[in-house]
Amino acid sequence: MTAQDYDTFRSETRQWLEENCPAAMRVTPRKDGSDNVFGGTQFEFQSAEQRLWLQRMAERGWTAPDWPAKYGGGGLDAQQTKILRQEMRALGCRDPLIGHGLWMLGPALLEYGNEQQKQQHIPDIVHGRIRWCQGYSEPGAGSDLASLRCRADDMGDHYLVNGQKCWTSDGDKADWMFCLVRTDSSGPKQQGISFVLFPMDTPGVSVRPVPLLTGQAHFCDTFLENVKVPKENLVGEEGQGWTIAKALLAHERKMMASMDDTMPAPPKSLRDYAVERFGTDEQGRIADVEIRRRVIDQMMRKKSLDLTQQRAFEEGMAGDIDMRMTTIFKYAGTEYQKRNTELFMDLQGIEGCRWDAENFPEESQFPTTWMNSLAFTIAGGSSEVQLNLIAKRALELPQE
Ligand SMILES: Cc1cc2nc3c(=O)[nH]c(=O)nc-3n(C[C@H](O)[C@H](O)[C@H](O)COP(=O)(O)OP(=O)(O)OC[C@H]3O[C@@H](n4cnc5c(N)ncnc54)[C@H](O)[C@@H]3O)c2cc1C
Secondary structure (H helix, E strand, O other): OOHHHHHHHHHHHHHHHHHHOOHHHHOOOOOOOOOOOOOOOOOOOOOHHHHHHHHHHHHOOOOOOOOOHHHOOOOOOHHHHHHHHHHHHHHOOOOOOOOHHHHHHHHHHHHHOOHHHHHHHHHHHHOOOOOEEEEOOEOOEOOOHHHOOOEEEEOOOEEEEEEEEEEEEOOOOOOEEEEEEEOOOOOOHHHHEEEEEEEOOOOOEEEEEEOOOOOOOOEEEEEEEEEEEEHHHEEOOOOOHHHHHHHHHHHHHHHHHOHHHHOOOOOOOHHHHHHHHHOEOOOOOEOOHHHHHHHHHHHHHHHHHHHHHHHHHHHHHOOOOOOHHHHHHHHHHHHHHHHHHHHHHHHHHHHHHOOOOOOOOOOOHHHHHHHHHHHHOOOOOOHHHHHHHHHHHHOOOOOO
16 A cells, blocks of 8 residues: 555545444543453443444454454554554543453464454454453462463364463453363473363363452453363364463563553643642743653653554564564553552542542542553563563573
């Protein structure tokens, strides 16, 4: 496509979004994520606009803009996808649908799934009909994921799966799980892992939500007892699970690194909050010197992160994509978000500790967002583990 084609695409996209995105879907989502659309059979829409926005976007395949049109995706190239996201952000349009299917399983299935699996699952993900959860972590297998012990015994036409998964986000609300299982214990631990899919209502699957400090229960312990998984639900080859798991994690990390960018901009910037609280000096700068230093430091971090992401994107478009970058962006992006929310909290002073959402709808978002930002430095591989990977794979430092 020529530069002119992209300009035309941009103006047509903007016009379509202006005409089709309901006003109620152009307000900032709640920070605790409670008004996001996750889809799935148990999901209850909170408004007619939420449903309509999802329907309209899914019909164009724009819930998954860069997936192939033959499976219901938008069929856009990388530059068009970027333009769509930029225009959505400029108009404040919310993501019509989010979740593990779009962020993780879909891209992995497109790469490793067979034709039948793609046809069965990809359109359901695009339309938000099925909600997926991730069965990776186990007690004793988090950072050291390859030590997982959940067993899948070969029973001829199916596997019999036994074991326990933990930290299963929204396992109680999901329809299907993508799951790492051990099909072979005889060789090196990475080699005996396989990647399977099964519905959560399969006999033998039970989930127990784990209550958190926030009072919510996003996570579940998932118990798998003699769960029958047909062999056609094996993705890739038996024993190829580790390769698929890593590819999927790269997508998870990419999503987490850019989480800040996919959200509509907050109503006020860090600087606005700082000026509101501390006022300005005679030159119009934030009056408090230490706060000014911290705000500027964050703005510079954001700028360098954005520029580096832009550079990686352009190199990727030139066919030079480097998956090691996702590790760097996961680390830098989630640590940036953590510092940002800490600063937002500090700027509120004692009011930043207000927890009661009913009486303090604006302030109460800060502690929740801050706690979520800590979680993102752990989910999908902790910051320490990302640093290890960067040292090993990107910088090629010695192991010792
Ligand atoms: C918000 C959230 C959502 C999640 N959702 C899911 C989900 O849906 N499905 C799923 O399967 N899992 C999920 N997880 C689990 C997540 O993948 C694990 O928490 C993560 O991989 C860390 O594993 P762990 O909790 O067992 O910690 P551990 O591996 O026990 O690590 C404990 C501490 O030791 C450090 N550490 C461990 N090994 C090293 C090392 N080699 N070098 C330096 N430091 C090290 C870690 O950084 C960490 O600080 C989720 C986690 C969070 C926080």
